[in-house]
Amino acid sequence: MQPRRFVLAALVLAALAALGWFASRGTAPAPAAVEARVQTEARGSAPAAAELERVNEDPARTTVIAPEPASEAYGPVAQTRPVARALHGQAPQGGLLVRVLDPSSQPRIGAEVTFMAIGPDVRTIGGPLLTDSGGCVRIGGKPDTSFDIRASDSLGLYAPAYAFDKHLADRTVELRLEATSLHTLLVTDEQGAPVERFAWRLLDERQYRSHDTGRMPLDDNGLLHDTIIPGPKSWFAATDAEREQHPAGRVELRTGSLAFVVQVEAEDFVPAQAGPFVAEGAPAELHVVLQRAPGLRGRVLRDGQGVAGASVKLFRTPKDERAPLLNGFPSRIQAWGVSETTSESDGGFLLPLRTSGEFVIQAVAAQKGSAEFGPRRFSAITGADGIELVLSAPGAIEGRLLIAAEDLKRYRIIGGSCGDGQACSVHTDEEGRFRFENLRPGSWVLMPTDEDLVPGRIRSMTIRTSALQIGPRAICAVYPGQTAHLDIDLRTKAVLVGELQLAGWEGASRRVTLNTLGTTFSRGATNEDDPPALLRLTVDQPGDYLLSLELEARDPEHSLTLEEQLHLEAGENAWKFERAVGELVLSNPLDTEVRAWLGCELGGTRRLQAGIKLGAHEERPLHGMPVGTWKMLRWEDGKQVEQGSVLVTAGASARLEWK
Numbered sequence: 001m002q003p004r005r006f007v008l009a010a011l012v013l014a015a016l017a018a019l020g021w022f023a024s025r026g027t028a029p030a031p032a033a034v035e036a037r038v039q040t041e042a043r044g045s046a047p048a049a050a051e052l053e054r055v056n057e058d059p060a061r062t063t064v065i066a067p068e069p070a071s072e073a074y075g076p077v078a079q080t081r082p083v084a085r086a087l088h089g090q091a092p093q094g095g096l097l098v099r100v101l102d103p104s105s106q107p108r109i110g111a112e113v114t115f116m117a118i119g120p121d122v123r124t125i126g127g128p129l130l131t132d133s134g135g136c137v138r139i140g141g142k143p144d145t146s147f148d149i150r151a152s153d154s155l156g157l158y159a160p161a162y163a164f165d166k167h168l169a170d171r172t173v174e175l176r177l178e179a180t181s182l183h184t185l186l187v188t189d190e191q192g193a194p195v196e197r198f199a200w201r202l203l204d205e206r207q208y209r210s211h212d213t214g215r216m217p218l219d220d221n222g223l224l225h226d227t228i229i230p231g232p233k234s235w236f237a238a239t240d241a242e243r244e245q246h247p248a249g250r251v252e253l254r255t256g257s258l259a260f261v262v263q264v265e266a267e268d269f270v271p272a273q274a275g276p277f278v279a280e281g282a283p284a285e286l287h288v289v290l291q292r293a294p295g296l297r298g299r300v301l302r303d304g305q306g307v308a309g310a311s312v313k314l315f316r317t318p319k320d321e322r323a324p325l326l327n328g329f330p331s332r333i334q335a336w337g338v339s340e341t342t343s344e345s346d347g348g349f350l351l352p353l354r355t356s357g358e359f360v361i362q363a364v365a366a367q368k369g370s371a372e373f374g375p376r377r378f379s380a381i382t383g384a385d386g387i388e389l390v391l392s393a394p395g396a397i398e399g400r401l402l403i404a405a406e407d408l409k410r411y412r413i414i415g416g417s418c419g420d421g422q423a424c425s426v427h428t429d430e431e432g433r434f435r436f437e438n439l440r441p442g443s444w445v446l447m448p449t450d451e452d453l454v455p456g457r458i459r460s461m462t463i464r465t466s467a468l469q470i471g472p473r474a475i476c477a478v479y480p481g482q483t484a485h486l487d488i489d490l491r492t493k494a495v496l497v498g499e500l501q502l503a504g505w506e507g508a509s510r511r512v513t514l515n516t517l518g519t520t521f522s523r524g525a526t527n528e529d530d531p532p533a534l535l536r537l538t539v540d541q542p543g544d545y546l547l548s549l550e551l552e553a554r555d556p557e558h559s560l561t562l563e564e565q566l567h568l569e570a571g572e573n574a575w576k577f578e579r580a581v582g583e584l585v586l587s588n589p590l591d592t593e594v595r596a597w598l599g600c601e602l603g604g605t606r607r608l609q610a611g612i613k614l615g616a617h618e619e620r621p622l623h624g625m626p627v628g629t630w631k632m633l634r635w636e637d638g639k640q641v642e643q644g645s646v647l648v649t650a651g652a653s654a655r656l657e658w659k
Contacts (some may be wrong), residue, residue: 008453019621030550043384053210054622057163057259059518072519073385078380085544089268093137094138094168095139095141095168095240095436096138096139096140096141096147096167096168096170096171096172096173097117097137097171097172097173097467098113098136098137098138098139098149098151098163098172099131099132099134099135099136099137099172099173099174099175099179100113100131100135100136100137100151100161100175100176100177101135101160101174101175102153102176102177102302103176103177103178103179104178106133106135106153107131107134107135107136108131108135108153108157108158108177108428109131109132109133109135109640110130110131110154110155110156111127111130111131111151111152111153111177112127112128112129112130112131112133112137112151112152112153112154112296113127113128113130113131113137113149113150113151113175114128114149114150114152115125115127115128115139115145115147115148115149115150116147116148117139117141117142117145117146118145118146118147118148118595119142119145119447119597119611121201121252124141126139126143127139127606128152129152130154140168141168141506142145142550142559144318145168145611146165146166146167146168146613147163147165147166147167148162148163148164148165148166148291148395149162149163149164149166149173149175150162151175152177153177153179155178156254157254158177158178158179158180158256158604159177159178159179159180159204159254159255159257159258160177160178160204160205160256161175161176161177162175163175164211164448165593165595167613177470178256178257179256180254180255180256181254181255181279181282182252182253182254182282183252183253183254183255183282183283183285184250184252184253184284184285185200185250185251185252185253185262185264185274185285185286185288186249186250186285186286186287186288187200187246187250187251187264187266187288187290188249188287188288188289188290189248189289189290189291189292190289190290190291190292190371194248194250195249195269195561196245196246196247196248196249197243197244197245197266197267198243198244198246198249198264198265198266198267198269198290199238199242199243199244199263199264199266199306199355200251200253200263200264201236201262201263201586202253202255202260202261202262202263202512203226203258203260203261203263204256204258204259204260204274205226205258205259206258206277206319207226207227208224208226208227208261209227211227218236220242220356220357220380221270221271221272221353221354221355221380223235223236223263223271223272223273224261224263224273224276229399235355236263236265236271236273237265237271237336237338237339237354237355238265238338239337239340239502240267240339240340240341242410242480243266246451246613251458253286255279255282257279257280258277258279258280259275259277259278259279259471260275260276260277260279260282261275261276261277262271262274262275262286262288263432264288264290264464265354266354268292268293268295269290269291269292269293269354270290270291270292270293270354270355270380271290271355272288272289272290272291272463273288273481274286274287274288278653281370288365289590293352293353293354293380293381293383294353294381294382294383295350295353295383296314296350296353296354296361296378296383296384297348297349297350297383297385297386297387298348298349298361298383298384298385298386298388298389299343299346299347299348299349299364299382299388299389300312300343300347300349300363300371300372300389300391301347301388301389301390301391301393302365302369302390305347306343306344306345306346306347306348307343307347307365307368307391308343308344308345308346308347309342309365310343310344310347310349310363310364310365310389310391311340311342311344311363311364311365312340312341312342312349312351312358312361312362312363312368312389313337313339313340313351313361313362314337314338314340314351314352314353314360314361315333315334315336315337315338315359315360315361315362315421316333316334316338316357316358316359316360317332317333317334317358317359317360317374317375318331318332318333321522324461324462325460325462326417326421326423326458326460326461327415327417327423327453327458327459327460327462328415328423328447328449328451328460328462329415329416329417329419329423329445329447330417330419330445331417331419331420331421332360332375332419332420332421333362333420333421334421335421335458335461336458338354338355338359339352339353339354340385342364343363343365349363353378353380353383353384354380354382355380356377356378356379356380357375357377357378357438358374358375358376358377358378359374359375359377359378360372360374360375360376360421361373361374361376361387361389363389363391365391368391368393368394369391369394369440369480370391370392370394370440370442371390371391371392371401372389372420373387373388373389385460392441392480392589393441393480393481394437394438394439394440394441394481395439395440395441395478395480395481395483395484395513396435396436396437396438396439396478396481396482396483396484397416397435397436397439397444397446397476397478397483397484397485397486398433398434398435398436398456398483398484398485398486399433399434399485399486399488400432400433400434400437400487400488401428401432401434401488401490401542402432402487402488402489402490402491403432403491404491406482407490407540408428408430408432410431410448410523411428411448411523412427412428413426413428413449413450413451413452413491414424414426414427414434414446414447414448414449415446415447415448415449415453416436416444416445416446416652417440417444417445418439418440418442418443418445418478419442419443419445420440420442421458422440422455422456423453423455423519424436424453424454424455425449425451425569427450431614435657439478440478441478441479441480442477442478443476443477443478444475444476444477444478444484445475445476446475446476446486446488446521447516447521448521448522448523457592467627475519475521484539487500488541489541490521490522490541492541492542492570493538493540493541493570494522494538494539494541494543494568494569494570494571494573495536495537495538495539495568495571495572495573496514496535496536496537496538496539496541496547496566496573496575497535497536497572497574497575498512498534498535498536498537498574498575498576498577499534499535499575499576499578500534500535500576500577500578501576501577501578501579501625502548502551502577502578502579502581503580503581503622503624504581504597504623504624505560505624507551508551508552508553508560509528509551509552510528510535510549510550510551510552511526511527511528511549511552512526512527512528512535512537512547512548512549512550513525513526513527513547513548514526514537514539514545514546514547514548514566515545515546516539516543516544516545516546517543517544517546517565518544519543519544520541520542520543520544520545521541521543522539522541522543523539523540524539524545525537525538525539535549536584536641539568542568542569542570543567543568544565544566544567544568545565545566545567545568546563546564546565546566547562547563547564547565547566547575548561548562548563549561549562549563549577553624558610558611558612558622559610559611559612560608560609560610560624560626561608561609561610562577562606562607562608563605563606563607563608564604564605564606564607564646565605565608574621579602579626579629580626580628580650580651581623581624581626581627581648581650582625582627582648582649582650582651582652582653582654583621583622583623583624583625583648583652583653583654584598584621584622584625584630584646584648584653584654584655584656585619585620585621585622585653585654585655586612586614586616586619586620586622586632586654586656586657586658587614587618587619587655587656587657588615588616588617588619588657589617589657589658590616590658591616591617592616593613593614593615593616594613594614594658595612595613595614596611596612596613596614596632596658597609597610597611597632597633597634598610598611598630598632598633599611599630599631599633600626600628600629600630600631600648601629602626602628608626608628609632610622610625614658621653625648626639626648627648627649627650628647628648629646629647629648629655630646630647630648630654631644632644632645632647633657637650643659644657644659646654
């Protein structure tokens with residue numbers, strides 16, 4: 001099949017601690033039991049077993065917008081499946097209108113809409129959003145963004161619907177949910193005894209077969225990935241809270257018209273799956289047999305004594321060379337715990353381990369401190385024993401913001417993290433003083449934030465392909481039982497005064513942003529009001545920043561973005577971008593519409609990106625392209641893949657064909 005740009009059906013990020021959107025778990029009611037919780041996912045055409053491929057993939061580079069806690073607008077459904085927000089009545093204006101219908105073409109109130117906004121090197125996961133009384137929600141993004149959208153029924157009575165490669169210019173997208181058929185899932189151990197407490201998920205073929213390559217990657221246990229979920233939740237790992245009681249090991253589920261697999265996870269067992277099944281011929285009873293796993297055993301200690309009641313969690317380490325940013329802070333672990341437990345009276349613990357890989361174990365005990373073990377590679381088949389987690393006494397940070405009184409409100413909340421994925425925050429007082437307590441010893445990063453950060457609650461995750469994604473570095477060391485003192489001076493501002501000279505883009509709309517890098521504490525800045533050739537941005541502290549200049553042509557499907565790392569000194573800092581331009585002709589020989597992403601490295605930390613939508617067999621000249629070697633990129637299984645390049649020279653025309 002022809003390679004296609006990476007597209008994803010939308011992702012449901014329920015509180016991120018339970019990110020299970022395309023692969024829901026739960027029990028399905030009989031059709032009359034409308035208020036009961038159902039979780040279904042089903043779609044696809046039947047793949048041959050020989051097509052299954054084992055693929056080791058890096059996690060997707062993604063920005064995640066985490067949902068807010070569930071409202072009670074839709075009764076028991078909202079209580080069991082958190083949503084980002086519920087819309088009622090008329091949907092807000094602007095953006096892309098998504099209308100969800102049931103199989104009889106009636107608006108589906110309270111349907112969940114999730115989406116992936118795909119840009120040149122950043123992808124944003126949004127939702128779930130609940131449809132309003134007209135079955136509608138609106139989603140927004142940048143003009144050079146494409147959207148992959150998924151709609152599912154909150155009550156699970158209908159199968160999901162998908163839309164790919166949608167744009168703001170499309171204005172309206174209509175998704176029709178599917179009728180379903182009922183099946184029974186039976187879960188037993190190797191001796192045939194029912195396993196009654198487990199979590200499960202159902203993947204349709206649009207989930208487990210890569211939209212880019214047609215491949216069906218497997219994890220270390222031989223289970224299919226959810227290829228449209230970036231990051232660790234693409235494989236199946238449930239928390240204790242996600243496992244539910246199912247009498248006699250049975251649960252009902254509903255499937256749609258496409259092929260599907262069912263995956264099951266239970267404590268003390270290695271995850272397993274049944275399928276793929278052709279939807280039309282799938283058996284009424286789906287049987288999954290679980291194999292026991294030895295897990296990871298050890299003790300939590302403090303001063304040589306076992307500590308009871310400590311929280312012990314297992315986390316994967318990032319596969320990518322760049323650490324993810326969790327709630328804006330760099331992290332040496334991935335966002336979601338693989339498993340967790342509580343230490344016994346003697347400090348002993350048993351952590352379920354169902355997939356081989358590199359992990360970090362964290363332990364926390366109230367008033368007694370924290371510990372971290374790893375990174376260490378473990379095997380799900382052999383497990384491990386004798387692990388010791390020795391708690392260190394917590395430390396503290398206290399300090400003061402040195403800033404004008406009128407600016408203190410902008411820095412009311414300060415966030416902090418030591419890279420363990422557990423960001424926290426404190427409020428300053430009226431004089432800018434602040435204090436963090438009960439901190440894990442180590443190197444800490446502090447940054448201003450707009451919201452309170454609670455350890456264990458992930459509000460956002462960002463991983464970018466850009467080499468400029470440096471992220472903040474530690475600015476304070478915390479030692480066991482000690483208080484570190486830190487003053488942050490924001491009294492001297494830095495100003496960026498810039499000029500843009502780029503032929504062909506004189507009338508383009510422009511958005512300029514400065515985001516902090518390194519140890520810089522200041523808030524960022526955004527400017528959209530100056531004339532196109534000029535820009536002026538002010539930040540509260542000299543230091544390192546990432547400049548992003550976004551230009552949108554009159555053709556809403558053509559954009560250009562410049563990125564550069566800058567070090568700003570106190571006072572005014574001059575910046576200028578001036579470059580000759582040429583023409584780049586893009587050609588799409590395929591029978592389908594494609595979204596082309598282009599990248600050009602200009603030397604140092606300066607680089608350009610562009611996006612353009614091409615219809616089937618369309619050829620389009622792009623004028624005003626800065627000179628340099630432009631590479632055409634596509635998303636493939638969560639990674640950017642180069643598929644050709646061409647040199648654009650001043651005043652000349654170059655050609656690049658989509659492959």
